[in-house]
Amino acid sequence: MSAPVSSKLTPKQEQKLKEFKIRVKDILVKPEHDDHYCIRWLIARNFDVNKTELMIRNSMESRKKMGLDTIITDFKVPEVMEKYYPGGIVGEDNDGNPVMIDNIGKIDAKGLLRSVKSKDITLSKMQEMEHICQELFPAMSKKYGKHIYGLTYIMDLEGLGTKHLWKPGLDMFNLENTLLQDNYPECLKVIYIVRAPKIFPVIYSLVEPFLDDKMRKKIHVLGQNFQSTLLKTIPAESLPVHWGGTMTDPKTGDPTCPSLINPGGSVPEKYYNQEPPVPEDKRLRVEIVKKKFDLTFEVIKKDSIIRYVFKTEEGDIGMTAYLQTKSMTMVKELERYNSHLVYEDGSLDCPQVGTYILRFDNSHSWMKNKTLHYFAEVIEPDALLDELSTDL
Numbered sequence: 001m002s003a004p005v006s007s008k009l010t011p012k013q014e015q016k017l018k019e020f021k022i023r024v025k026d027i028l029v030k031p032e033h034d035d036h037y038c039i040r041w042l043i044a045r046n047f048d049v050n051k052t053e054l055m056i057r058n059s060m061e062s063r064k065k066m067g068l069d070t071i072i073t074d075f076k077v078p079e080v081m082e083k084y085y086p087g088g089i090v091g092e093d094n095d096g097n098p099v100m101i102d103n104i105g106k107i108d109a110k111g112l113l114r115s116v117k118s119k120d121i122t123l124s125k126m127q128e129m130e131h132i133c134q135e136l137f138p139a140m141s142k143k144y145g146k147h148i149y150g151l152t153y154i155m156d157l158e159g160l161g162t163k164h165l166w167k168p169g170l171d172m173f174n175l176e177n178t179l180l181q182d183n184y185p186e187c188l189k190v191i192y193i194v195r196a197p198k199i200f201p202v203i204y205s206l207v208e209p210f211l212d213d214k215m216r217k218k219i220h221v222l223g224q225n226f227q228s229t230l231l232k233t234i235p236a237e238s239l240p241v242h243w244g245g246t247m248t249d250p251k252t253g254d255p256t257c258p259s260l261i262n263p264g265g266s267v268p269e270k271y272y273n274q275e276p277p278v279p280e281d282k283r284l285r286v287e288i289v290k291k292k293f294d295l296t297f298e299v300i301k302k303d304s305i306i307r308y309v310f311k312t313e314e315g316d317i318g319m320t321a322y323l324q325t326k327s328m329t330m331v332k333e334l335e336r337y338n339s340h341l342v343y344e345d346g347s348l349d350c351p352q353v354g355t356y357i358l359r360f361d362n363s364h365s366w367m368k369n370k371t372l373h374y375f376a377e378v379i380e381p382d383a384l385l386d387e388l389s390t391d392l
Contacts, residue, residue: 009039016047023053027060032138036147044185044214059183068183071127072134080115080271081124084108086264089136090247090257091238093152096144097189098136099238100151101261105159105195109169111267114276118172125176129184150189152234154243158195162347164203165307165379168277174210181212190233191219194226194243201381202305208382278309278343284373289317291366295358299350301380306356308376309345316340317370318361321348325355334361350378 009017020038021028028038045051067074087102112121132151140148164170180187193200200221208216222229227244239245241255249257256263287293289312297306310319317339321332337344350356362370 013042013047016042016049020049020052023049024056027057036149040149040186044181044212055182055185062179062183066123066126068126068130071123071130075123075127077124077127078116078120080112080267081121082262084112084262084264084267085121085124086262088257088261089132090240090260091234092140093189093234093238095189095233096140096146096148097150097152098132098140099154099234101154101156101240101243103156103158103261103264104173105157105161105164105197106264107164107169108265108267109164109172110166110276111271113168113172114274115267115271117274118168118175118277121172122175122179126179126183129180129187133184133187150187152189152192154192154194154230156194156243157197157200160197160203161199162305162349164199165206165305165347166345167307167309170203170206174207177207177210177215181215186214188215188218191215192226192230193219193221194230196221198303199305201303202379205379205382275342278311284309284311284375287360287372287374289360289362289370289372291361291363293360293362293372295360295374295376297356297358297376297378299353299356299378302350302352304350304378304380306348306350306358306376306378307345308347308358308374309343310337310339310360310372310374310376311343312337312339312373313371314340314368315365315370317372318364320359320361322357322359323352323354324357328357331356336364 017035017038020042041052041056042049045055063069086104086106087100089098089100091099093099133149137149220229230239230244234245236245237247240247240249240257240261242257247257248255249259251259299306306321310317316336318334318336319332320330320334323329323331332348348356348358358376360372360374362368
C-alpha cells in the first residue's frame, strides 16, 4: 500500500487528527474507519475539529435513517431509474481513480418525478454511491496498492435547456448534491463540465448556493477542445469515442457506450403514476384577472431568464410577453393555457437588458374573471462561472 497517511500531514494536522479520533471514537467502530477515512472528514471542514465532529455525527444519524449500511442489498432500484437516469462508470484515470460520465443534459426530471417518488430517486443515487464507496474504491485500492477514494467526474451538458429550469427537478438535483457533500466527503477528485450550452450560467446560479467551497474549486468548465484536456488525465482506452477517447461499447461498438453509460432520455408515459410535483401554494401570489394582468421585470444583465409557474381557477388563460424600449415589442406570442387543469411552468429568454412584461390575458372570456396563482422571478447568469472556467 501507499505511504502512511500521517507522513503527508503537517504537525498541526497530525494533532487535529489525534484529537478528532478521540472525540469520535464511539462511532469509529468499523475496519474502514482508518486514518484515511478520518482525514477526508477533516479536509471537508478545513481541519476544524468541532465542525468535523458535527458533520460526521450528523452523517451517521442520516445513514441510520436512510439505511445506507445495507442499502445495496435492501433497496430495489425502480425500473424507470435503471432505464432512464443517465450516467455510468467507464474506466480509470491515470492515477487509477474511476471515471464517471454523467450525461445530465439528457435527464427527464419531470418524467422521472411523474413515475417515482423523489425519495426513491434519492435512495437510488445513494445506493450508487454506497456501491462505489463500499465496493469499487476498495477494489481499486487493492488493485493498485494505494488508497483510492475519488471519482474523476465528467458532466456532459449536451441537451441542457430551459426545461431543466423546472424547480422540482432542480430541487431534486440540489438535494442529491447536498447529500453527497454531507455524507461522502472528498469522494470527487475533479469535476469536468463539457458541452455547456448558453443557458448554463443561468442554471449554475441556481445550483451554486448548494455547493460548498471545496466542491466548487474542483469544477473545471471546458470549452470546444475539451477532449484534449480530458486525455491529459484519462487514458484514451478509458474514455469513449464520444468524449475524445478510443473506447467503444463492448456489446455494440457504439461510440457513446450506452451499455456502460445510461443515455437517459424521455421517460415513456407508461411509467407515469402521479402528477408532477408543483411549488408549494404558499409561495404563489394570487391575482383576480378581469381582462389583463401585467408582471413587470427590470432585467439588468443580458442572457438572464424569467422563470414562471402559474395555475388558474374558473378556466384557461392566455399569456404573452413584451420587451419595452421606446415601443412595445412582442417577444412571446399570445398562447392560451389550460392552467385550470394542470400547472404551467416555463421560462422567457432575455437576450438584452430592459423592461420585460409578462401579460396574462383573459380577454377571450372577459365576462368571467379568473383567479391566477403565480410565481415568477428573474434568474441572472452566475458571475462565479468565470472563476470556474478553464477553457470556455
